[in-house]
Amino acid sequence: MKDQITYLPDNADRSVAKQKFKITNWPTYNKALINRGSITFWLDDEAIQAWYESATPSSRGRPQRYSDLAITTVLVIKRVFRLTLRAAQGFIDSIFSLMNVPLRCPDYSCVSRRAKSVNVSFKTPTRGEIAHLVIDSTGLKVFGEGEWKVKKHGQERRRIWRKLHLAVDSKTHEIICADLSLNNVTDSEAFPGLIRQTHRKIRAASADGA
Structure with missing residues (x-):
């Protein structure tokens, strides 16, 4: 069963709505607000294997070292974090180093040159009132330092989970x-923080209590 909140006009009594999502576990909620500033990246095996371009003997011209996937990834991260191409290169190389993943970011000049040949779709966010906002969550397994070696060599190591x-x-x-x-x-504890991030008028919202 989901908890339901109906958003009221500015001059209406909000006491009932506020009570439905009263925070009782402040230490956990406060920790969640702190963790909002943390950055977690997930790389699947297919992305790692497809980072470099596969050699094709029949292809003409100079072979490309990096795949379209690698170029697209750099452009997306550049856009999301509002970085220059040079900063994006250093940022991604730092992530690979921390994760101990055997990859390198394409040189910024390479990304600039090939940006015209890849199709990157950036969807423009919608605006205006939201009739019904649904809040749900899923678990994510965190790949820490050395995870690539652990997976490759079949060693056992404790896994860390986060909730998105x-x-x-x-x-x-x-x-x-x-x-x-x-x-x-x-989800009930994460509800207030998510609502504040929307910066839009919401007519109604629902979330799992768990």
């Missing part, structure tokens, strides 16, 4: 905002 809370427009299925928290933070 998503606020989705039920009509358009657009992800309006997201929040990453510890695994024991419920």
